[in-house]
Amino acid sequence: MNMPLPPQLPPEGALPSRLGNWLSRRIDGWAHTARHPLYWVGVRDMAGVSVGxxxxxxxxxxxxxxxxxxxxxxxxxxxxxxxxxxxxxxxPLIAAGAPLWVIFVAALCVNLRFLVFGVHLREYLRFLPRGKRIWLGYFMGDMTYVLFIRRFPHPAETERQRRAQLSYLWGGNCWNWLSWQSLNMLGIFLGAALPARWGLEYAGTLALLAVTCSLITSRVRALAALLAGATAVLAMGLPYRLGLVVAIAVAVLAAVWLERWVEAARKPEPEPDHG
Structure with a gap:
């Protein structure tokens, strides 16, 4: 009679060793990228705008x-x-106890621009495996994308150019992530430690309002911001703070339509053919 064999357990220390090997490969890969001169150019460029x-x-x-x-x-x-x-x-949706799908839709609406970024960067990064592209996408930010496209208007054609572009992108991404997380953590721990009467949240609202206003650099954006604000006020009574989602959708649709209308208005009319 054949007795069933007990399940084979990994040898002792195999899992820590596997994790150690994975970390070692990641550190070696980062060190290889960081040795490229353009990595530090990316760090320097991102450091110049991260103060804001x-x-x-x-x-x-x-x-x-x-x-x-x-x-x-x-x-x-x-x-x-x-x-x-x-x-x-x-x-605000979490504070109001909104369902998970409402929170997901709100976050998706405000981050739709990253879908556009991803489509644009596809030709730049298609040589990477899917897992590495996903990992790189986690670190991608608005300003790192802008700085990268400004320096490299066209995708690389050679292996050397690919390494240069990827090194620059990783330099900006790493600095952006470290600076954001450092200041974010500082805000978390100070916000929990300081008394509520200090009004730190109110100061934070004013600072965020200033950052938002600095992004309004055209008439289309100004009109979209006004529409978003008016819609948010009118839809304030919707449950689960859905007024924010509606305001975002109205502003995005209005901005897209207005930009298309402005572009069409700028196109010169064809001259009549007099034969």
Whole structure:
């Protein structure tokens, strides 16, 4: 009679060894990338603009604690949801006890621009395996995308050019992630430690309002911001703070339509053919 064999367990120390090998490969890969001169050019370029994002990162951390989340939950959200706009859109919904699908839709609406970024970067990064592209996408930010496209208007054609572009992108991404997380964590712990009467949340709201106003650089954006604000006020009575989602949708649709209308108006009319 054949007795069933007991399940084979991995040898002692195999899992820690496997994790150690994975970490070793990641560190070696980062060190290889960091040795490229353009990696530090990316760090320098991103450091020049990250000062303006410091207030946003800090006040987002304060807002997370102020919305009723614990310090642990706020830290976890900061690490898993590396997107300040998505965090700010989700926080009032979390505080209101909104269903998960409503929170997901709100975060998706404010981050639709990353879908456009991904489509644009496809030709730049298609040589990477899917897992590495997903990993790189987690670190991608608005300004790192803008700086990367400004320096490299066209995808690389050779292996040497690919390494140069990827090194620059990783330099900006790493600095952006470290600076954001540092200021975000500072806001979380200070927001939890300082007394509520200090009005840190109100100061955070003013800082975020200033950052938002600085992004309104055209008439189309100004009109979209006004429509979003008016819609949010009119839809304030909707349950689960759905007025925010409606305001975002109205602003996005209005901005897209207005931009198309402006582009069509700028096109010169064809001259009549007099034969």
């Amino acid at each position: 994002l410091a207030a946003w990162a800090f006040m987002t951390g304060v807002a997370m604690v102020g919305s009723g989340m614990s310090v642990g939950e706020s830290v976890l959200m900061s690490l898993l949801v590396f997107a300040g706009s998505a965090q700010l859109a989700a926080l």
